[in-house]
Amino acid sequence: MTEALSLEQAAQRLKEQDRILILCHKNPDGDTIGTGAALCKALLALEKEAAVFCSDPIPAMYEYMQIQRYTGQWTPEYIVAVDVAGIQLFGDAAQPYQDRVDLCIDHHATNSGYADATYLDAEAAAAAEIMVRLVDLLGVELTPELADCLYTGIATDTGCFRFSNTGAETHRTAARLMDAGARVSELNTLLFENRSRQRIVAEKIALQNLEYHFDGRCALTFLTREEITLSQVAPEELEDLTSLPRTIEGVDVGITLRQQPGGSYKVSIRTAGAADARVIAQHLGGGGHARAAGCELMGNLDNTKAAVLAEVEREFRRQEQLKQEEQ
Numbered sequence: 001m002t003e004a005l006s007l008e009q010a011a012q013r014l015k016e017q018d019r020i021l022i023l024c025h026k027n028p029d030g031d032t033i034g035t036g037a038a039l040c041k042a043l044l045a046l047e048k049e050a051a052v053f054c055s056d057p058i059p060a061m062y063e064y065m066q067i068q069r070y071t072g073q074w075t076p077e078y079i080v081a082v083d084v085a086g087i088q089l090f091g092d093a094a095q096p097y098q099d100r101v102d103l104c105i106d107h108h109a110t111n112s113g114y115a116d117a118t119y120l121d122a123e124a125a126a127a128a129e130i131m132v133r134l135v136d137l138l139g140v141e142l143t144p145e146l147a148d149c150l151y152t153g154i155a156t157d158t159g160c161f162r163f164s165n166t167g168a169e170t171h172r173t174a175a176r177l178m179d180a181g182a183r184v185s186e187l188n189t190l191l192f193e194n195r196s197r198q199r200i201v202a203e204k205i206a207l208q209n210l211e212y213h214f215d216g217r218c219a220l221t222f223l224t225r226e227e228i229t230l231s232q233v234a235p236e237e238l239e240d241l242t243s244l245p246r247t248i249e250g251v252d253v254g255i256t257l258r259q260q261p262g263g264s265y266k267v268s269i270r271t272a273g274a275a276d277a278r279v280i281a282q283h284l285g286g287g288g289h290a291r292a293a294g295c296e297l298m299g300n301l302d303n304t305k306a307a308v309l310a311e312v313e314r315e316f317r318r319q320e321q322l323k324q325e326e327q
Contacts, residue, residue, distance in 0.1 A: 001113060002104070002113035002114070002115055002116065002117060002118045003116065003117040003118070004117075004118060004119075004120070005103075005117050005118065005119045006119070007119055007121075007130070007133055007134055007137060008137055009117075009119075010103060010105065010117070010119040010134065010137075011134055011137035011138050013078075013102075013103060013117070014043065014078075014080070014103070014134075014138065015046070015138065017048070017077060017078035017102075018048050018049055018077060018078070019048075019049045019050075019074050019075065019076055019077040019078065020043055020048060020049070020050045020076070020077070020078045020079075020080060021050075021051060021053055021070055021076035021078070021079045021080070021097060022036045022039055022040055022050065022051065022052045022053065022070075022080050022081075022082060023036075023053055023054070023079060023080065023081045023082070023084065023090060023094055023097060023098070023101065024036045024052060024053070024054040024081075024082060024083070024084070025054075025083060025084045025089040025090065025091070026054070026055045026056045026089060026090060026091030026094075027056055027235070027266065028054050028056060028058055028059065029156055029157070029239055030062070030152045030153055030155070030156025030157065030191065031083050031126045031127050031128055031152075031153040031154075031156055031157040032054075032082060032083035032084065032127065032153075033052075033054070033058055033059075033062050033065065033067070033152070033153075034062075034065070034128050034149045034150060034151075034152035034153030034154075034156070035082040035083050035105070035126075035127040035128045035130075035131045035149075035150070035153045036052045036054075036067075036082045036083075037052060037062075037065040037067045037149040038128065038131050038135065038146050038149040038150050038153070039080065039082060039105075039131060039134070039135075040052050040067065040068050041068075041143075041145060041146055041149065042134075042135050042138050042140040042146065043138075044068065045140045045141070046138065046139075046140065049074055050068065051068045051069055051070035051071075051073070052067050052068060052069055052070060053069070053070040053094065053097070054091075054094075055090060055091025055092060055093035055094045056091060056093075056235075059234065059235070059236030060234070060236075061190060061191070061236055062152070064148065064190075065145075065148065065149050065152070066145070076097065078102050078103070079097055079100060079101050079102050079103075080101070080102065080103045080104070080105065081101045081103070081104045081105070081106075081115060082104075082105050082106070082127055082131070083105075083106060083107070083108075083126075083127035083153075084104065084106065085106060085108035085110050085111045085112065085287050085288070086110070086111070086112040086114065086287060087099075087112065087114045088296075098114075101114060101115040101116065102115065102116050102117065103115055103116070103117050103118070103119070104117070104118045104119070104120075105118075105119050105127060105130060105131070105134070106118065106119075106120050106127060107120070107121055107122060107123075107124040107125070107126060107127050107129070107130060108120075108122065108287060108288060108289065109122035109278070109289070110278060110281075110282060110286075110287030110288060110293075111287075112287075123167075124169075125154060125157060125158050125163075125165045125166055125167060125169075125170040126153050126154045126156075126157035126158065126165075126170075127153060127157075128149070128150045128151075128152070128153025128154045128157070129153075129154055129169070129170060129173050131150055131153070132150050132173050132176065132177070135150075142176075142177075142180040143180070143181070144180060144181030144182065144183070146180070147177040147178075147180040147181050147182035148181075148182050148183060148187065150177055150182070151174065151177045151178075151182040151184060151187060152187060152191065154170060154173065154174055154177070155174070155187065155188065155191060155192075156191060156239075158170060159243065160188060160191070160192050161174070163291060163292065164290075164291045165289060165291060165292070192240075195237070196233070196234070196237060198231050198232045198233040198234070198237070199231075199233050199234075199237040199238075201230075201231040201232075201233065202223060202227075202228065202231040202233040202237070202238060202241065203241060203244070205223060205227050205230075205231060206221045206222075206223055206241055206244060206256070207221070207244075209221045209222050209223070209227075210245065213309055213312070214312070214313065214316060216250050216251065217250070217251065217252045217253065217316065218251065218252065218253045218254075218255065218309070218312050219245035219246070219248050219251045219253075219254050219255070220245060220254075220255040220256075220257070220305065220308070220309070221241075221244065221245050221255070221256055221257070222256070222257035222258070222259075222265075222301060222305075223238070223241075223256075223257070223258050223259065224259045224301065225259040225260075225261065225263070228258070228259065238258060241256055241258075242254075242256045242268035242270060242292075242294075243270055244256065245270070246270035246271065246272060251272070252271060252272050252273045252274075252275045252316075253269065253270070253271050253272075253275050253277075253280070253312050253315070253316075254269070254270040254271070255267065255268070255269055255270075255308055255309075255312070256268040256270075257301070257304055257305070257308070259301075260296070263298070264296050264297060264298045264299075265296065265297050265298075265299070265301070265304045266294065266296050267281075267284065267286070267294055267295050267296065267297055267304070267308055268292075268294045269281055269288070269292070269293045269294055269308075270291065270292055271290070271291050271292075272291070274319045274322075274323075275312075275315055275316065275319060276290050276315060276319075277289065277290060277291055277292055277293035278290050278293045279315055279318070280293065280308075280311045280312060280314075280315050281293035281294055281295045283311045283314065284297060284307065284308065284311055285297075
């Protein structure tokens with residue numbers, strides 16, 4: 001069982017270590033990359049050897065973070081995972097490290113406790129929100145470069161502060177990052193407003209594949225590997241497609257299925273109202289948050305749809321039962 005740490009204890013352990021390897025999750029998003037990059041920069045400022053490792057390529061759109069990447073230049077003495085809720089999320093290339101994670105810093109309530117020690121704040125909107133506090137405890141100055149990384153994590157995990165996980169503390173933290181020199185306007189344009197022509201093609205296909213279920217309360221779309229290849233879209237540009245089905249009027253649960261190179265389907269679940277995305281994902285072997293969760297399923301498209309929709313139906317029934325019990 002993992003040892004639950006305070007953030008102060010986590011900071012102290014990092015101060016005592018060197019040659020620190022920072023692991024991000026596969027299919028990296030702005031939060032895992034931004035948090036990992038910020039921690040790496042903070043540790044380098046303390047004159048420690050540190051580097052970031054991810055099983056999948058880091059999207060080119062995050063190049064502005066100038067991440068120190070791990071290429072085997074030294075043997076890790078201490079391994080830290082950031083924004084990784086379960087060991088299955090590391091990816092194949094991380095197998096030499098994933099079974100010996102010393103410290104996990106996370107904000108997912110579904111964290112499996114795989115690390116020797118864990119700092120978990122399920123109330124934080126993003127792992128980057130936690131990292132702002134950790135940087136302070138490490139005694140490192142919040143530079144504009146650090147602020148850019150941390151703002152990226154918070155902004156992407158909150159949908160530019162639109163998602164329900166955004167709280168007052170999230171805004172206060174973002175304001176502090178702005179004061180520290182984060183290039184908010186430039187980053188918002190890069191992260192949320194720039195779409196390639198290939199991304200538009202992928203969105204067109206996703207709209208053509210859109211289906212409605214359970215009297216329109218659930219909308220589901222999908223992209224097969226063939227369709228993704230046809231669009232020529234970069235993988236990182238597909239991340240914001242996960243919110244598309246949920247934005248439709250009357251939809252409580254939005255599902256996006258994206259076929260991965262190995263044939264599996266990455267399932268993204270977004271919810272509104274009473275429906276709990278985390279509950280749906282957990283029944284499918286995944287996890288996440290109440291409004292945003294996901295999993296990965298093996299099988300063909302029809303089987304994947306059937307499995308996911310069965311859990312959506314179960315969640316609708318659970319909510320109806322809870323509603324009846326309250327009356």
